[in-house]
Structure formats: C-alpha cells, structure tokens
Amino acid sequence: MISLDKKLTLGTVQFGMNYGLIKNNLYKSKKKITKILSYAKRRRIEYLDTATAYGLSETNIGNFHKNKNKEFKIITKLKNLSKVKKKNLENEIFSSVIESLTLLQKSKIDILLVHHYKDLIIHEKKMIKYLSKLRNIGLVNEIGVSVYSPKEAIRCLKIKIIKHIQIPFNLLDQRWLKHSFNKKLKIRPDVKIHARSIFLQGLLLNKKNYWPKWFKNKDKVIKNIDFLIKKLKKSNKIDLCLSYVKSFNWINFIVVGINNIEQLKKVLLMYNKKSLNNYQRSFVVSKMRNIASNRILLPYKWKEN
Numbered sequence: 001m002i003s004l005d006k007k008l009t010l011g012t013v014q015f016g017m018n019y020g021l022i023k024n025n026l027y028k029s030k031k032k033i034t035k036i037l038s039y040a041k042r043r044r045i046e047y048l049d050t051a052t053a054y055g056l057s058e059t060n061i062g063n064f065h066k067n068k069n070k071e072f073k074i075i076t077k078l079k080n081l082s083k084v085k086k087k088n089l090e091n092e093i094f095s096s097v098i099e100s101l102t103l104l105q106k107s108k109i110d111i112l113l114v115h116h117y118k119d120l121i122i123h124e125k126k127m128i129k130y131l132s133k134l135r136n137i138g139l140v141n142e143i144g145v146s147v148y149s150p151k152e153a154i155r156c157l158k159i160k161i162i163k164h165i166q167i168p169f170n171l172l173d174q175r176w177l178k179h180s181f182n183k184k185l186k187i188r189p190d191v192k193i194h195a196r197s198i199f200l201q202g203l204l205l206n207k208k209n210y211w212p213k214w215f216k217n218k219d220k221v222i223k224n225i226d227f228l229i230k231k232l233k234k235s236n237k238i239d240l241c242l243s244y245v246k247s248f249n250w251i252n253f254i255v256v257g258i259n260n261i262e263q264l265k266k267v268l269l270m271y272n273k274k275s276l277n278n279y280q281r282s283f284v285v286s287k288m289r290n291i292a293s294n295r296i297l298l299p300y301k302w303k304e305n
Helices: 030-042 057-068 086-104 117-122 124-136 150-156 179-186 218-231 237-246 261-271 278-287
Strands: 007-011 047-049 073-077 109-114 140-146 162-168 192-196 253-257
Touching: 007 261, 030 057, 030 261, 057 086, 073 086, 086 109, 086 124, 109 117, 109 124, 109 162, 117 124, 117 140, 117 150, 124 140, 140 192, 150 162, 150 179, 162 253, 218 237, 218 278, 237 253, 237 261, 237 278
Parallel strands: 007 047, 007 253, 047 073, 073 109, 109 140, 140 162, 162 192, 192 253
Antiparallel strands: none
8 A cells, every 4th residue: 555645656558558668568467457456456556657759658548538437637748839820839739738628538638748848848838727727627636747848847947837747767866966956946846756767667676688789887786776775675676776766855756667567566575664764775885876867867869870
C-alpha cells in the first residue's frame, strides 16, 4: 500500500509502444496490461501518466476502464501543435482532448500537460485562452507542461494557469539543484513538480553494455552507484534511485515506467522504504557531480551523431 505523500504515478508509454531499453511488446498484450493495472489499483496507485503520442496507451487504458469499471486519475498530454496555424489552434486542442477522453473512457482529464514546451511558447496567449476554456467547461481539471530543462521550467513558472510541471530528474541529473530554479519554484507553491526518467530509461539499473558507447563516464557511474548502495545500505539500484528522488520535498509526483508486473512489484517494495536524509543526499550529489553531459541526460539525443 502506498503510504507516502508523494504520489507514485505509473508511466504507461510501454502500454502503447516499444520504448526504452527493453523491447518486449507489452503494448500488444491486453491480458498483461490488465493484470498490471489491476495490481496497481489494488495497491492504491491513483495516477497513470500517458499521452496522445504514446501509440495505443490511451486505448489500452480505456479498455481497462471499460471492462473493469474502475477508473484511474489520468495525466495525459496534448499532441504536437508547433506546426498548427493560429486559426486552427483551438480546434486542434479541443479535438486532441476529446480524442483522449474518448479513448480513455473518461469524462474529464485530471491533469492535462502541454507535451512540447515549444508549443506553449509559440502559441502562448492563444493556448492559455483555450486551455482555460477547457478547464472552465469541465473537460480538464488542471493544466501543466512537460519540459526538458530548468530554463524551460522557470519560463513556465511565470504562467499562472500552469499548476504542474513534469521534469526529467534522477541522481545523475544535477541541473535542477541550482539556486535559480529552486528560488523561482518557491514563488509558486501552488505548482506541483512531477519527476520522470528517475531511472534514466533503465540505464541507471543496468550493466555497462546497455549504456551508449559514446558516453565515456559509464564505468564511473556504475562504480559509484554500486559504492553508494553499499555505503548507504540500500537494498539495490531501484532503492537508491527512488530514495534519492523521494528525499526532495519539492517533488510531488514520481513517474515510473515498467515493462512487466514483476518490475512494478519491485518498485512498490522499494517505494515504501526510507528516503535519504539530508546528509545522505548530499553525499550522493557529491559522488555523482560532474559526471553527466546534457546528452546522456536527454534520451532523445542518444542517437545523434
């Protein structure tokens, strides 16, 4: 049973497509997805994180809602709107939301995120107007945005309608520890932060051969993680990664993706273990300092030459 104030959110991109290090075609098995979602429901996981761009994810979640008559709270994301003309923007936003609601078998989206930060910047005033309209007519409860960098997050903190910001965050990613981000975040106590990529698409849990060949510090990362597990008396890599992320009081949601029910059980087992204390967290920060490049922190850059 989940007993922490931080909301463990089940990421569902694997419910819609092959994603991450392991390609096991989970999205093709309604039986396995139903088993995972039923177990998540029994363990009182409230939220699922999905998106229009996640292939069959919304469809598979909707099938569960329909067949089991049990609903999760939903965080979903708008489709890419960067190339949409201003005159068509309202229709594209509304059609994206209606399509998600239909697929998810829901009457309201609990948290709607703008999936692409640049969409919000390109269409800012119009988008705020249309998103507010969606909220006012009851199709959406709260509005947020998904970002990749502290600079993008700081820019979004200036927009009042934004109540949720989803960020990539893990023990290797220290960009978010800078004073500039935390200072701006304190001005917006109404904003909830969602941490995704806490295992860096599984890299932080896996052996050397899974890491990109171009990343020169992979041996150092693996060695340091093994050292930290022993030093801090953590059960395993999952425990270390989770306890680190949980130790930050400004993180409100933790998004975890899984490939099978066994992984979910392992995550839940580790999730209720103690967070790191301030001293332990500082020790992790110092041990992992200046190891990561921006390229390794942003998976969409891994395949670039």
